[in-house]
Amino acid sequence: MDNNVRHKLKAEQLDVPLLLLLDWQHLYNRAIRQASRLPKLEAPPEASEDVHDTGPTDEKSREGKQKKNNGKRSEQEDADYDMLLAQVTKSKTAGVDREHIEFAEERLREMRKQGMHVNEGCNKENLRELMQWGKVTRCESTVDNEPCKAMPDCPCNEEVNCGEVLQIVPNAVQQCLREFGPEGDRELFDELSGSASAVEEGSVWKAGGKLIFSAFDRNQSVQALTRMLNNAGRTRCVRMLMQMVKYSEAEYGGYVTAIQINFHLTGESFHAQHRDIYSAKQRAGPSCTCTFKKCVGTVCYTVGSSRQCLLETMTDTFSAIKPCGADCTGRRERRWLHSGDAMYFNEAWNANHTHGIPAMENGQDTGPRISVAFLLGAE
Ligand SMILES: [Zn+2]
Ligand SMILES: [Zn+2]
Ligand SMILES: [Zn+2]
Incomplete structure (x- = not known):
């Protein structure tokens, strides 16, 4: 697939935000209004401005967007901080005037002073309350496989298409982290949730239906994350993550180019269907803070509660099917992902399918899950 084709991938199928056609002035005005707590003159735009996820806007999040729950910030305000931060990150590499960047950074500082960088539900108290191993649930049930019903021998119903690799390996985390104890999955869960409480508030942030744990500036490189963790004295957590990098590269080839850690506090969370991004050329959204490079695949480890992963065979222009x-x-x-499982897929599989974590039925009964995904690049 050449880059021109990649470029045309529809935003909603990618793990990147929608292309936001907002100009700087618009952002400044909005930031200033918020920094000075002036009332908004305009109604919140209907279009989703969620930063990282392009998932469906369900009833609940729509409500949440409109509700001004007793003086707390709305999701819209969360999104404003998120977008301004991403714009600044992008502008630094795009040669935008220094003066403009400094102006925007000053606004960001003001927003932080007002706690606007801590998204709804992402404060440490809430994370500590929910991200406990004691709340982890394991779940096993028969899963639906819905083949194409139009024709039994439809190409979609082919188990494995040319070049595709998809593997789910049980107990991979326990295997990878065995030197840290017999329950490596639990150790990793505890270390990551402990780290989230130890670092600066705002390092866990809302992206679509789930939370992301990253460096404070939302840079998703391993280096940025481990630097922050080391600064917070979380050296054991860093050693575990570095061991996982090493293990992933040895097991699947390529080099880890990015890490994404997702927190699913309960089964109500979700990660919308998407494809992963294997080229910097696709990083078109102005609110995207990713630094993804060309990759050969993705490996994603699950620790904590079991969740189902939905795999959808695609027949759009990017798919060979x-x-x-x-x-x-x-x-x-649908495939269950249990604590310790590794799910790996390569570029060919990624082109032919989308993946995601749908919200569970009775989601409040499902405990916390952390996923640690590594993008593997060719160089
Ligand atoms: Zn069909
Ligand atoms: Zn993904
Ligand atoms: Zn992004």
């Missing part, structure tokens, strides 16, 4: 006809329904498959 052709629909069986106009009535093709595609194929949907």
Whole structure:
């Protein structure tokens, strides 16, 4: 797939924000209004301004956006901080005037002073309350495999298509982290949730239906994350993550180019269906803070509660799979991911499918899960 084709990937299928056509002046004005707590003159825009996730806006989050719960910030205000931060990050590499960047950074500082960088539900108290190993739930049930019903021998129903690799390996975390104890999955869960409480508030932030734990500036390189963790004295956590980097590269080849740690506090959280991004060229959204480079695949480790992963076979222009006809329904498959599991897929699989973590039915009964995903690049 060449870069031109990649470029045309629809935003909603990628793990990047929608292309936001906002100019600097608009952002400044909004930031100033908020920094000075002036009332907004305009209604919040209908279009989603969620920073990292392009997932469906469900009823609940719509409500949340409109509700001004007793003086607390709205999700819209969260999104404003998120977007301004991402704009500044991007502008630094895009040669935007120093003066403009400094102006925006000053606004960010003011917003931080007012706690606007801590998204709804991302304060340490809430994280400490929910991210406990004692709340972890394990779940096993038969899963639906919904093949294309239009035609039994539809190309979508092919188990493995040319070049595709998809593997789910049980107990990979325990294997990788065995020198840290017999329950490496639990050790990692405890270290990461402990680290989230130890570092500066705002390092866990809301992205679509789930939370991301990253360096404070939202840089998702391993280096940025481990630097922050080391500064907070979380050396054991760093050693575990570095061991996982080493293990992933040895096991799957390539080099780790980015890390994404997701926190799912309960089964109500979700990660919308998407493809992973394997080229910097795709990083088109102005609110994207990723530094992803060309990759050969993704390995994602689960620790904590079991969740289902939804795998959807795609027949769009980026997929090599052709629909069986106009009535093709595609194929949907759900796979359980349990604590310690590694899920790996390569670029070919990623092109032909989307993946995501749907919200659970009765999601409040499902405990916390952390996923640690590494993007593997060729160089
Ligand atoms: Zn992904
Ligand atoms: Zn991004
Ligand atoms: Zn079909």
